[in-house]
Amino acid sequence: MTNQTSENNKRIAKNAVFLYARMLLSIIVSLYTSRIVLQTLGVEDYGIYGVVGGVVSMFTFLNSAMSGATSRYLTFEMGKGNESRLKETFSTAFIIHIGIAVAIFIIAETVGLWFLCNKMVIPEGRMLAAHVVYQCSVIGMFFTITQVPYSAVIVAHEKMDIYAYVELLNVGLKLAIVYVLLVLNWDKLIIYSILMLLVSISISLIYRFYCTRHYKESHLTLVLxxxxxxxxxxxxxxxxxxxxxxxxxxxxxxxxxxxxxxxxxxxxxxxxxxxxxxxxxxxxxxxxxxxxxxxxxxxxxxxxxxxxxxxxxxxxxxxxxxxxxxxxxxxxxxxxxxxxxxxxxxxxxxxxxxxxxxxxxxxxxxxxxxxxxxxxxxxxxxxxxxxxxxxxxxxxxxxxxxxxxxxxxxxxxxxxxxxxxxxxxxxxxxxxxxxxxxxxxxxxxxxxxxxxxxxxxxxxxxxxxxxxxxxxxxxxxxxxxxxxxxxxxxxxxxxxxxxxxxxxxxxxxxxxxx
Structure with a gap:
């Protein structure tokens, strides 16, 4: 085994350790919060959150497609070592993702909203809560889509430790959400949806701040x-x-x-x-x-x-x-x-x-x-x-x-x-x-x-x-x-x-x- 191969293997192992630490935190918190959320919301509201949010997810296939393309081309250009080409790739990918986010937002607020109102089987009296869940999912989708180029940069640079550190904050915020659900005496499904949206936006902004501070290619120049x-x-x-x-x-x-x-x-x-x-x-x-x-x-x-x-x-x-x-x-x-x-x-x-x-x-x-x-x-x-x-x-x-x-x-x-x-x-x-x-x-x-x-x-x-x-x-x-x-x-x-x-x-x- 060559020295270069050995170093690559060590880097893979190190990154895997950070990712496993991140996932272990997620598993522990998910096991706890899923139980509390299910018990607090009830089976019906838990089902509403899953199926209504799923309607929005149906329209994010454009983002998933571009996510694979962005990751592939950023990593490919990094392997080639062309910095100017890498910066242009990031800017091009970001502009495309903005376009995708706007397109999916329009589809979600027309076709998706019609489907929710006319075809979904929602228990009587829970349509207002279902609409709040839906709109939170739409807004969260917008931030998730425009986040993709930044996440691709972190992966391309193999800085998996950042995921572990940010996950510490993420799990802390999700535990705080569980506490709020137990304390507040209001519509818990609506509260849960709004708080989950705020956590999603916060984590997204943190990743963007890190990338713009550490990687030159993520400094947006709007070059297409x-x-x-x-x-x-x-x-x-x-x-x-x-x-x-x-x-x-x-x-x-x-x-x-x-x-x-x-x-x-x-x-x-x-x-x-x-x-x-x-x-x-x-x-x-x-x-x-x-x-x-x-x-x-x-x-x-x-x-x-x-x-x-x-x-x-x-x-x-x-x-x-x-x-x-x-x-x-x-x-x-x-x-x-x-x-x-x-x-x-x-x-x-x-x-x-x-x-x-x-x-x-x-x-x-x-x-x-x-x-x-x-x-x-x-x-x-x-x-x-x-x-x-x-x-x-x-x-x-x-x-x-x-x-x-x-x-x-x-x-x-x-x-x-x-x-x-x-x-x-x-x-x-x-x-x-x-x-x-x-x-x-x-x-x-x-x-x-x-x-x-x-x-x-x-x-x-x-x-x-x-x-x-x-x-x-x-x-x-x-x-x-x-x-x-x-x-x-x-x-x-x-x-x-x-x-x-x-x-x-x-x-x-x-x-x-x-």
Whole structure:
């Protein structure tokens, strides 16, 4: 291993540590605040917050598309080392995001508002609160969209420690919101929506201040370089198709379930999505840490390093997914009961299905970076768009014809994500033949089989036992031990094992010296 590669690996590890610290804070606070918010707002208001905010999110696919393009081109230009080009890229991206924010604001205040008033199933007497939630979501969306170029600059510079520091403030403010909800005796849904908006705006402004103070390229000059804008818009156009389909799948599926089963099912789905977001966000730290170097290696033509980094990242992500999701899957009823107290109907089933989806998404995240690095998004965008758009339509048809069970909707969502992952792996192979896509597929299958076997073994051992805190802790230890043995024996490569041994040895020496 060269000195440069070693330094890059250390930087990735350091960034991952900061991101994990950030996520750990988010997990602890999210687990606590979700329980209190659910109990304080009630199931109906919690469902309203999730589904009404989702209507606004449906219109943010333009922003998601440009976010990928901005991150890709800023990182690419940084890899090339052209500072003037980098500054023009940032300014061009910011102007485009302003245009997107204005366009989505207009759509949200016309089409979205009409949909809220005429098609959403909102409990009687809660329409005013639903409108407040909606308008707060629209305003928050505007700040989120224009924040994207600044976040991309921080990631491109691999300054992940900033995320950890700002998260300290973020979790503190969210804890303060919980306290306010418990103290004030007014419409708590309205209070919650307004305070969450203020927190979102505050965090956004902090990131902008940091970037403008530390990075020259983020000093806005309002320069619109057409040579940069054209490929960026071309990239984002194809990315937009996939993001549009994804937004339609996620929020369209929620709306379909709302039409058939009301806000109670949306509340269960909201809890399940929160669990998925927490766990997926934790493993996604690997993605954020390696993204700049994967794209940077492609821009420099170092495809061998890019291949090794992608494969190792996928294996690490799959291992972390197993560590987090297998215990949660086995003991979901007990954990949710301990966490929430009153578990909404269908919540356990929804959680388990979305935990399976995390295994799939963790692979897709790394594969997508490779596709984005190549800049060739046409094929994957078309395929993803078709699959995503068909998903809520299929859910609607199935529920309308025969199966009046909301669980079937989540089964269809998981299957659609699996198809997307497999097609992405194949398309990556077409775009960059040097990437060993067969190895990605093999690692994915091995991990899925391993997880299924562990779940079956542990579930079988506990079939006639009463679930207690002690049995859950024992289950965790057994599951983690089996997973580590399986990965060490069948999935991790030799150089990855050597790296793990070296890291553990270094850590042990530091501990003993202290």
């Amino acid at each position: 370089n057409k040579q940069i804008m054209k490929p960026m818009l071309n990239f984002s156009t194809w990315n937009m198709l996939a993001e549009c389909g994804y937004a339609f799948r996620v929020h369209g599926s929620n709306i379909v379930l709302n039409m058939f089963f009301g806000t109670i099912v949306n509340a269960a789905g909201g809890i399940a999505t929160t669990v998925q977001g927490i766990l997926l966000g934790f493993v996604s730290n690997v993605v954020t840490a390696v993204r700049p170097q994967i794209i940077g290696n492609y821009s420099r033509g170092d495809l061998s390093r890019m291949n090794n980094l992608m494969l190792s990242s996928i294996r690490l992500n799959l291992f972390l997914v197993g560590v987090l999701t297998i215990p949660m899957y086995v003991d979901a009823p007990y954990v949710l009961k301990l966490w929430l107290g009153n578990v909404p109907t269908y919540c356990v089933d929804f959680c388990r299905l979305l935990l399976i989806a995390i295994f799939i998404t963790s692979v897709s995240q790394i594969v997508t970076i490779g596709i984005h690095a190549s800049g060739k998004l046409r094929q994957t965008s078309i395929v993803r768009n078709i699959i995503y758009i068909l998903t809520p339509i299929i859910i609607y048809i199935v529920l309308k014809i025969k199966l009046q069970n909301p669980v079937i909707g989540y089964v269809i969502i998981v299957l659609s994500q699996m198809i997307v992952c497999l097609t992405d792996i194949y398309i990556l192979h077409i775009n960059i033949p040097q990437i060993k896509c067969l190895s990605i597929f093999v690692d994915y299958v091995k991990t899925f089989i391993t997880a299924a076997i562990i779940v079956c073994v542990v579930s079988g051992l506990n079939e006639n036992r009463q679930t207690t805190f002690l049995t859950v802790c024992v289950n965790f230890i057994v599951e983690w031990a089996l997973l580590f043995i399986a990965f060490w024996a069948f999935i991790f490569e030799r150089y990855e094992k050597d790296m793990i041994k070296s890291s553990l040895t270094t850590l042990f020496k530091k501990i003993t010296e202290e």
